[in-house]
Amino acid sequence: MGYRELTLKLPTDYTEEQLRRRIGKELKIRNFSCTISSKSLDARKKNAIHWLLRVGVVSDELAGGEPERAPELVIPRISGTRRAVVVGSGPAGIFAALVLQQAGISVTLIERGTEVTKRAEGIRAFEATGVFNPASNYAFGEGGAGTFSDGKLTSRSKHITREKEFMLNAYIKAGAPEEIRYLAHPHLGSDNLRVMVKNLRQMLLDLGGTIHFETMLLDLSADNGSVAAAITSAGPMTADFFVIAPGHSAHETYRMLIGKGVAFRTKSFAIGCRVEHPQELINLAQWGCRRLPGVKAAEYRLTSPGDGRLPVYTFCMCPGGVVVPAAAYEETNIVNGMSRYRRNGVFANAACVAGINLNSLLGRELDPLEALEWLGALEESFYTATAGYRAPFCTVRDFLDKTMPSGIPDSSYPLGLKPAPLWNMLPAPVATAIAAGLRDFTRTIKGFETGTLLGLESKTSSPIQVLREPDGRCTGFDNLYVVGEGSGYAGGIISSGSDGIRAAMHILARC
Structure with missing residues (x-):
């Protein structure tokens, strides 16, 4: 049994039969299995747009060669009884919880928002009535803000191959298409x-984990850098380790952590x-045509x-998507974008943003609380407008x-538009x-130039950053970890x- 890798150019609407015919012709073989390892759209020449595929082929008509093994995250099994509280059910929270529970640490995950079905109902009600629901919105609830997005699975980091492979395997097990393994720009919808x-929630429950929705982290009981309990709206929860994955919209969680001495x-x-x-x-x-067989919708990524x-x-371009009211708090007005998997909506949208450093922008040094106040005031000003x-x-x-x-x-925005001088509403x-x-x-x-600008887009990333040690712990704390976008x-x-x-x-390395 032998192995070969091929790079092939194929039409955008190629079929499985065409792919196999090309492989057979290139390698002069008849019996084989094949796996796509990468697939990207080459649209540099509008009259010759094609897919570029990298394909691994296994056949007893080939000699030599061996496929490259995917990197594996090796999760050790922990002996004894250890407990962890994980706060937040977005990607950082749920995947931290899955790894810890799989290793044998007893995990309790709490989420301030509602479970995803109830969350979707709350969002529909908000878009129908304009009445904001703090527990069911685009910022908070099961899955975090990313649940209602385009679901992009791209990352520029080259140092997370094992972690990424673990995530892709979990998403596929949870229902994602296999194509997320090889597409150059994979997305979930x-x-x-x-x-x-x-x-993913059910996976955690099947492993023995516990989940509490509509449960807010209020405080931490800590002494000399060691956290003993998470004080929640459902009561205190004790544990050996605490992983806080709040998302970057949870400003009151930031304030609580700063008040407890967590350095940002x-x-x-x-x-x-x-x-x-x-x-x-x-x-x-992008293509020179209105539709391209075999491709969902054109994308762009622009810099200046x-x-x-x-x-x-x-940023976060949503082909065939919609602009959504993404307020995290009542009487703030911000927008975001999302797409369904088929990307078949009438509109395309993207964030169009300027990178800023508040210290430079305002001409003075701001502490983290001041940065949060500044951003909150800007979001409130758009609501007032x-x-x-x-x-x-x-x-x-x-x-x-x-x-x-x-x-x-x-x-596509569901709550209506109001003419506004956005050039005056943003900082000059x-x-x-x-x-x-x-x-x-x-x-x-x-x-x-014919596009419509809708504001405010303010959730590209957090305005503050926690100080962490090389082993991930919050500086000055023995068993507290703040992770994810937050x-x-x-x-x-x-x-x-x-x-x-x-x-x-x-955490597992310490057990």
Whole structure:
């Protein structure tokens, strides 16, 4: 039995039969099995767009060769009785809990929001009535903020291959398609994610873990750097280890941790707006055609030096997606984006943001609490501007010309739009940089200037970062770990989940 790897160019609508025929012709064999190891779309030439595949082939008609083994996360089995409390059911929390429970540590996971079915019902009610529900919204609830997103599984980190493989295996077991192993830009879709987070929950329960929804972390009982109990809305919970995975919207959790002596520092993050276009416009710009057989929808990722002071870039692009009201707290107004797996919606949207450092932006040193206050006040100002949860908007042209919109465009946003001078509502240096970036983007994508800007986009990453030791512990604490996007060290599903897994492995190394 032998093994070979092939790189193949195939049409976008290729079939399994065509793939096998190409392999047989290239290797001059008839009987074989094959596995796709990578698949990316090459759209550099619009008249010759194709898939580029890397395929592993096994056949008794071949000699020599051996497939590369996928990296494996080796989880040790712990003897004795140890307990852990995990706070937050987003990727960092659920994957930390799964690893710890699989190793034999008894895990209690608490989540401030509702389980995913009830959460989805609460979101639908919010979008129908405009009445905000603090327990069922786009920020909090089972699966974290990522449950209602495009579900991208990309990460720029090269040091989390084992953790990523563990996550992909778990997601596939929970119902994800096998293609997430090999696509260059894999995504799950918000519809699939709702099923998967429920199945991940069941995996934890089957391993013997415990989950409490609608249970808020209120305080920590700690002495001399050792946490004895998590004080929750359901009562105190004692444990040997505490893993806090709050997400970057849980400002009251940040404040509590800072009050208990957990050290944080401010960090750079980004703010701006969402930009929305008809998906067909993006398809035409990227592909030269309205539809491409075998491909869901065109994507883009744009960067600009902005005005030379603040960089500008697009983030979390949602092909065929919708813009959603993503407020984490009542009387704040922010937006985000999400897509279903098929990416077959009418619109495309992406964050269009400027990277900022608050110390530089404001010309003084801010402590972490001041950074949270500044961001909260900005989110409240957008609520005040619309007197509710309608999205303040203007077109890209309006933003560049500083003119108020003359009408209300079609949009995927469910709670309505209100014309607004977004260039005045953002901090002046941010607005200046974004204007420069938008001019660059209009030269890159034909028709970009016709898009609609909706604000505020403020949840690209946390504005503060916890101080951690090399073994993952919070500085000054013996058994406390803050992980995921809320730690300030991760962004997105894969990096957040990997951060939770690494914390769990650090804990296991101590047992």
